[in-house]
Structure formats: structure tokens, C-alpha cells
Amino acid sequence: MGERGDIVLPGWQTMSYFSDVSNLCWFLEPEFAHQVRRLHSLVGNAVVDDGRFIIVGTGSTQLFQAALYALSPPDAAEPMSVVSAIPYYSSYPTVTDYLRSGLYRWAGDASTFEGDAYIELVCSPNNPDGSTREAVLSSKNGKTIHDLAYYWPQYTAITGAADHDIMLFTVSKSTGHAGARLGWALVKDKDVAQRMTKFIELNTIGVSKDSQLRVAKILKVVLDMYELPGNKHRLFEYGRRQMSMRWRKLRAAVKASGIFSLPEFQSSLCRFTGEETETYPAFAWLKCEKEGVEDCESFLRNHKLLTRSGRHFGVEAKYVRISMLDRDETFDLFIQRLLSLR
Amino acid sequence: MGERGDIVLPGWQTMSYFSDVSNLCWFLEPEFAHQVRRLHSLVGNAVVDDGRFIIVGTGSTQLFQAALYALSPPDAAEPMSVVSAIPYYSSYPTVTDYLRSGLYRWAGDASTFEGDAYIELVCSPNNPDGSTREAVLSSKNGKTIHDLAYYWPQYTAITGAADHDIMLFTVSKSTGHAGARLGWALVKDKDVAQRMTKFIELNTIGVSKDSQLRVAKILKVVLDMYELPGNKHRLFEYGRRQMSMRWRKLRAAVKASGIFSLPEFQSSLCRFTGEETETYPAFAWLKCEKEGVEDCESFLRNHKLLTRSGRHFGVEAKYVRISMLDRDETFDLFIQRLLSLR
Numbered sequence: 001m002g003e004r005g006d007i008v009l010p011g012w013q014t015m016s017y018f019s020d021v022s023n024l025c026w027f028l029e030p031e032f033a034h035q036v037r038r039l040h041s042l043v044g045n046a047v048v049d050d051g052r053f054i055i056v057g058t059g060s061t062q063l064f065q066a067a068l069y070a071l072s073p074p075d076a077a078e079p080m081s082v083v084s085a086i087p088y089y090s091s092y093p094t095v096t097d098y099l100r101s102g103l104y105r106w107a108g109d110a111s112t113f114e115g116d117a118y119i120e121l122v123c124s125p126n127n128p129d130g131s132t133r134e135a136v137l138s139s140k141n142g143k144t145i146h147d148l149a150y151y152w153p154q155y156t157a158i159t160g161a162a163d164h165d166i167m168l169f170t171v172s173k174s175t176g177h178a179g180a181r182l183g184w185a186l187v188k189d190k191d192v193a194q195r196m197t198k199f200i201e202l203n204t205i206g207v208s209k210d211s212q213l214r215v216a217k218i219l220k221v222v223l224d225m226y227e228l229p230g231n232k233h234r235l236f237e238y239g240r241r242q243m244s245m246r247w248r249k250l251r252a253a254v255k256a257s258g259i260f261s262l263p264e265f266q267s268s269l270c271r272f273t274g275e276e277t278e279t280y281p282a283f284a285w286l287k288c289e290k291e292g293v294e295d296c297e298s299f300l301r302n303h304k305l306l307t308r309s310g311r312h313f314g315v316e317a318k319y320v321r322i323s324m325l326d327r328d329e330t331f332d333l334f335i336q337r338l339l340s341l342r
Numbered sequence: 343m344g345e346r347g348d349i350v351l352p353g354w355q356t357m358s359y360f361s362d363v364s365n366l367c368w369f370l371e372p373e374f375a376h377q378v379r380r381l382h383s384l385v386g387n388a389v390v391d392d393g394r395f396i397i398v399g400t401g402s403t404q405l406f407q408a409a410l411y412a413l414s415p416p417d418a419a420e421p422m423s424v425v426s427a428i429p430y431y432s433s434y435p436t437v438t439d440y441l442r443s444g445l446y447r448w449a450g451d452a453s454t455f456e457g458d459a460y461i462e463l464v465c466s467p468n469n470p471d472g473s474t475r476e477a478v479l480s481s482k483n484g485k486t487i488h489d490l491a492y493y494w495p496q497y498t499a500i501t502g503a504a505d506h507d508i509m510l511f512t513v514s515k516s517t518g519h520a521g522a523r524l525g526w527a528l529v530k531d532k533d534v535a536q537r538m539t540k541f542i543e544l545n546t547i548g549v550s551k552d553s554q555l556r557v558a559k560i561l562k563v564v565l566d567m568y569e570l571p572g573n574k575h576r577l578f579e580y581g582r583r584q585m586s587m588r589w590r591k592l593r594a595a596v597k598a599s600g601i602f603s604l605p606e607f608q609s610s611l612c613r614f615t616g617e618e619t620e621t622y623p624a625f626a627w628l629k630c631e632k633e634g635v636e637d638c639e640s641f642l643r644n645h646k647l648l649t650r651s652g653r654h655f656g657v658e659a660k661y662v663r664i665s666m667l668d669r670d671e672t673f674d675l676f677i678q679r680l681l682s683l684r
Contacts (some may be wrong), residue, residue: 011347
């Protein structure tokens with residue numbers, strides 16, 4: 001990207017709370033919204049027609065809470081049940097419950113949930129195990145939030161434009177700018193979009209304009225690269241090459257060890273690249289098959305390998321989650337140490 | 343400030359979640375922390391010695407919630423009572439209660455609160471009425487949060503360095519960059535600082551680095567101006583001149599009307615400027631003295647003047663809050679319309 005992604009922010013700029021008073025999401029920078037629409041149009045991973053509302057958030061973590069707030073009845077006697085099929089993203093239970101809200105409450109594994117009213121979180125490709133997912137529950141009073149943080153061409157085949165009621169995306173996993181703390185939701189229903197906006201107003205009175213303007217610039221440069229014919233500096237292809245290389249190294253190390261296993265994925269036709277492609281998740285879901293090892297996280301920590309135990313994801317401690325997005329040096333050191341295990 | 347306040351952010355910069363893993367507040371940019379310390383040292387409005395923790399937040403609204411979370415026992419049977427003396431900032435009750443948290447709950451006017459355990463919010467100078475305040479409650483089990491958003495030389499005399507357990511500040515009211523959504527807390531106790539950091543981790547996984555770096559640059563330029571002898575481009579003096587002029591206009595209009603009154607403030611010696619100075623609050627707390635008018639907000643709205651009713655601040659509707667920080671054109675139009683009332 002070179003210097004093309006630089007942005008200059010003058011000292012006097014963007015001082016007001018407001019970005020666009022005519023927009024339902026009044027703190028959404030129009031240029032950021034424009035680049036988000038352009039991005040989805042290029043990649044083809046989500047429907048982003050004019051009827052869809054864009055809500056910007058301080059990362060998708062804030063948008064997740066905004067969606068819980070928007071989907072929970074404000075005056076119910078009991079908190080709404082929030083569920084997700086195991087293994088689920090370890091932050092879902094923690095972030096749902098840390099304020100002990102009377103509006104919503106973590107209720108565990110969606111697959112074993114009994115009840116009619118719920119909010120189901122569907123993460124696809126799934127964090128931690130990389131699987132492609134759909135909602136497991138279905139009910140007139142049930143709602144779903146689709147967390148599509150990883151539905152980008154560097155991680156998986158783009159098989160079609162997702163068209164759900166609430167879809168969450170984040171800059172952290174699309175371009176990798178986690179430090180900008182920026183995400184966005186695509187929302188079908190106007191009332192839901194309004195309540196999500198209200199949540200962000202109450203929670204942080206809007207979202208950093210500096211991050212919105214900067215990320216808009218970065219997205220613009222990324223997208224412009226796809227309009228120059230024959231250009232080789234294309235983000236998603238670069239990301240896919242990196243992920244593919246890392247997964248090759250990881251699979252080789254796991255095979256050599258003989259004591260671990262990894263999920264297998266079917267390849268699919270990616271409509272973005274036009275090629276049959278494998279899935280290369282941002283996290284690897286490693287299972288320890290070694291006899292006598294019940295706690296894989298401890299076993300690996302004893303060998304100076306830091307992972308996150310399956311227990312946080314609602315399953316057995318034989319599983320751990322490994323980040324595939326660390327720096328090259330860290331990742332290569334991880335592979336070296338893994339190779340030394342038998 | 344001219345171009346000196348500009349910042350260039352390269353596309354590749356600040357991608358990680360982490361700013362400083364060695365710091366308790368791991369998402370705090372060291373350069374932002376450095377400029378915050380420099381700022382308080384110059385202005386002399388708060389103790390910022392090395393023992394004090396700086397926690398950065400997405401505006402002081404997020405830090406307020408972080409402090410409620412940090413001060414509420416995690417396993418109490420009843421939510422902690424949150425109180426503030428009337429008239430209190432209208433967002434305190436709303437932001438405390440929107441998630442119906444089991445940890446804390448709005449309990450109204452501090453002056454009439456009966457009980458031993460509470461969190462008292464002390465805003466000084468106070469939003470909405472500009473009064474200088476201290477805590478009204480005192481108890482072994484009581485905690486205080488000092489909201490010092492307006493304790494800057496453009497609004498009031500700096501009579502000494504505040505030295506409370508938790509002090510909240512925001513860029514919105516110090517330099518006026520509300521769009522950056524950036525605030526900071528100065529915290530004495532390590533456990534409290536840790537729990538506030540945890541809240542922000544769960545709420546938004548940190549705070550925009552782009553805003554932190556940009557505001558650090560803006561503060562640096564503001565502060566550098568005070569190190570050049572004889573320099574006339576000094577932010578706080580400029581702000582004070584603007585506020586003083588606006589208050590003069592407002593007081594003249596109110597006097598001419600004969601149907602309103604405003605609070606009077608005593609002047610004090612400002613240790614920052616070395617001069618005896620009046621208070622020029624960011625909001626004016628207007629009382630309607632006209633017979634037959636009980637709802638001042640409606641009365642003013644009928645004359646195309648938008649204000650916020652005293653009811654939101656816990657008092658009678660005879661009061662309204664007026665923003666003194668709008669653009670020049672809007673403020674002047676406001677004064678013109680006010681002058682037409684009798």
C-alpha cells in the first residue's frame with residue numbers, strides 16, 4: 001500500500017459529535033459508509049443495498065452489545081436468553097454477562113437450548129473452529145445475530161452475498177487494523193438500527209471520527225487497487241497466500257507430531273476469486289490426541305506454547321485455539337516448538 | 343494552531359490491539375499519556391504524579407461506566423446505589439440504567455439519599471448549573487467519582503490541583519475535539535484502575551489508537567505554545583475570551599428580557615493565569631421568572647429556541663440548560679431571539 005494509505009488529519013477537523021445529522025446513525029462518517037458499501041460490492045460477501053442501514057461501532061464488540069440491546073424487549077420480566085452453538089467464541093458469554101444486565105443473559109449452547117424466545121449468535125466462519133455455520137434454532141420469537149468477522153476471501157471461499165437481519169463486520173479481521181477499534185453492522189430493520197444507534201449513543205456518544213476517516217482512506221486504497229488492471233498489490237489475494245502458507249506449515253507440524261489433530265475443510269468455489277479454494281481460518285482449533293493429556297492448554301504451556309483452552313469455548317480441555325494472525329517471527333517460533341513435541 | 347496540529351497516519355501504523363503491554367492500561371498510547379501528564383502539570387488542575395494511573399476511554403462517558411463497574415461489588419445481592427446532587431447531569435441516570443445492570447442502579451438526588459453504601463457523582467464545575475461542587479455525602483462505604491470535564495481555565499478559575507480517587511476528563515471539553523471520542527481518568531487505586539481497564543476491554547477491547555495519536559499531537563501543539571515566550575496563540579486564554587464574551591451577551595439579553603434569571607458566580611484567583619477570574623460555564627442554567635410559565639423549555643421552543651428542560655436534571659421545568667459551546671452564528675441567533683422575548 002506504501003504511502004497511498006497515509007492520511008493527514010488537520011488539527012481543526014471533525015471536532016463535532018455529529019457526522020451526518022440526516023442519517024439515522026448520526027455519528028457515521030459518510031465517506032466511511034461509502035467505502036464499506038464499495039467493499040461489500042467488490043467482495044460480494046454481503047447484501048448492502050440502499051435499504052440496509054450501516055451502523056458504525058467501536059469494533060464489532062460494541063456492535064454485538066448494541067444488537068443484544070436492540071433485540072431484547074426493554075420491559076420483560078426475565079432477561080432474554082443469549083445462545084450460540086459450541087464451540088462458541090469465548091467472549092460471547094463474558095461480554096453478555098459482565099454487567100449482569102436485566103435485558104439479556106448468557107444461556108449457553110444453542111444446540112441444547114429449550115425455549116421459544118432467544119437471541120442466537122451465529123459466527124461464520126466460526127471462531128474458534130473455522131466451520132461454516134447457520135443458525136441451529138428456529139422460532140417465531142427467536143432472533144439471530146450473524147457475526148461475519150471472518151467472512152473475507154483471505155479466510156474462506158465467498159460462496160454468496162449474506163443476507164441476514166443483522167450482520168457484524170470488523171476492520172480488525174478485514175484489513176487487520178485492530179488498533180482502529182472499528183466495526184460496522186448491516187441491519188435490515190429500521191427499529192433495530194435505531195435502537196443499536198441509541199445503545200452506542202448511551203455507551204460512548206458515537207465512534208471515533210479519526211478512525212472512521214483513516215479506515216475510509218485505507219479501504220479506498222485497497223479498493224482502488226482492484227480497479228487497476230493487472231495490479232498485483234491486492235489485499236485479499238496477499239492475505240490468502242499468507243494464510244495458506246501458514247496453514248501448510250501448521251498441518252505439516254501437526255502431522256509430524258502424531259499427537260494432535262486439526263479440523264478438515266471442504267474446498268468451495270469462491271465467487272470473488274473465481275477459483276476453488278480451501279478454508280484458512282484465522283484461528284486453528286487443535287485437539288490433543290495424546291493419551292493421558294486431558295488439559296491441552298497446560299500441556300502446551302509447559303512447552304512454552306500459549307493457546308486458549310477449549311473450556312472457554314464451551315467444550316473439553318482437549319481442545320485449544322491457536323491464533324494464526326500473529327507476527328511472522330512469533331508464528332514460526334510456534335511451529336518450531338510444536339515440531340519438537342511427540 | 344494552523345498546520346502545526348496536523349497529523350499524518352501511515353496506512354501500516356498501529357494495527358495491533360496493544361499499545362503498551364507493560365502498562366496496566368495496555369491500550370493506552372504512551373505518547374497520549376505523556377501529553378496528558380504535561381497538560382495537567384501546566385494547568386495545575388489535577389494531581390498527576392507517578393503513582394496515579396491514567397486510563398484512556400472512548401470519551402468520559404465510557405470511563406464513567408468503567409468507574410461504576412469498578413466500584414460496584416461483583417457479587418452483591420442488590421445493585422449499588424448511584425447518586426448525584428440536583429441539578430445533576432441528565433445523562434447520569436440514563437447511562438447508569440439503560441442496561442438494567444444488577445451491579446449498579448440510579449438512586450437519584452444525593453442530598454436526600456439515605457443509606458451507607460453508594461457511588462456519588464460529583465461534577466465540578468457542575469453540568470448544568472456551573473456551580474463549584476464537593477461531595478454532599480460521606481460514609482466509610484461510600485465512593486465518589488469526580489467528573490472534572492469542565493475544570494479548565496476557559497470555564498473557571500483553577501484554584502488548585504484536584505486530588506480525588508477517580509477523576510474524569512474529556513477531550514470534548516478541554517480542546518473541543520468531541521469527534522475524537524476520547525477521555526481519560528486519573529485513578530489512585532490500582533485495583534480500581536485494573537477493573538476500569540477490564541471494563542473497557544470487555545466493552546470495546548480498548549480505545550481508538552488513531553484518536554489517541556491525533557489528540558496527543560494536538561495537545562503537544564497546544565502545550566508547546568505555552569513554552570514560547572510572548573506567544574499569543576494560547577488555547578485556554580483564547581477560550582476564556584470567547585466564553586467571557588458569550589456570557590456578557592447572554593447576561594445582557596437576560597437582563598433586557600426581564601423574565602429570566604441566571605446563576606451568579608463569585609470570582610476567584612486562578613492559579614493558572616494568576617488573575618482574579620469569573621466562572622463562564624459551558625452551559626447556562628436559565629430560570630424562567632415569568633408568571634404563568636411553568637414549562638420553560640416549551641415556552642422557549644414556541645419562540646424557536648431549543649434548550650433542555652430542568653426535568654432531565656432532576657428539578658422543575660422552570661429551568662432549562664443552554665449550550666454555550668455552539669457555533670458563533672447559532673449562538674448569536676439564540677441571543678437575538680432571546681432579546682425579542684418579554
